[in-house]
Amino acid sequence: MAERLLLYRAPDSLDAALVAQRLDAEGVSVLRAGVGSSVVWGLLPVERMVELWIDPEEAPRAVGILREFEAERSGGGGSWSCATCGETTPESSELCWSCVAGRS
Numbered sequence: 001m002a003e004r005l006l007l008y009r010a011p012d013s014l015d016a017a018l019v020a021q022r023l024d025a026e027g028v029s030v031l032r033a034g035v036g037s038s039v040v041w042g043l044l045p046v047e048r049m050v051e052l053w054i055d056p057e058e059a060p061r062a063v064g065i066l067r068e069f070e071a072e073r074s075g076g077g078g079s080w081s082c083a084t085c086g087e088t089t090p091e092s093s094e095l096c097w098s099c100v101a102g103r104s
């Protein structure tokens with residue numbers, strides 16, 4: 001398998017599934033990592049992040065799809081620009097997707 005790029009960190013497996021499903025529907029193959037599927041994790045009240053990895057060549061398209069998805073989900077389609085790197089991130093995200101700086 002070729003090198004993969006981390007696209008998105010979901011707060012839980014449901015969120016990850018929704019985003020992955022959307023990307024898959026658009027033809028972007030997604031690899032999920034960190035899904036809490038083991039019995040041990042299932043028994044513990046541990047919030048576990050789920051990462052979505054993609055082919056770097058598909059990154060520009062994937063980010064566009066993700067932005068559309070977040071815009072639809074937030075209902076308004078608003079966005080904010082990162083003061084650190086200038087990246088535009090949807091209202092639904094409190095962290096910059098590019099440099100992970102907090103919203104100012």
Ligand SMILES: [Zn+2]
Nearest residue numbers: 082085096099
């Ligand atoms: Zn940034």
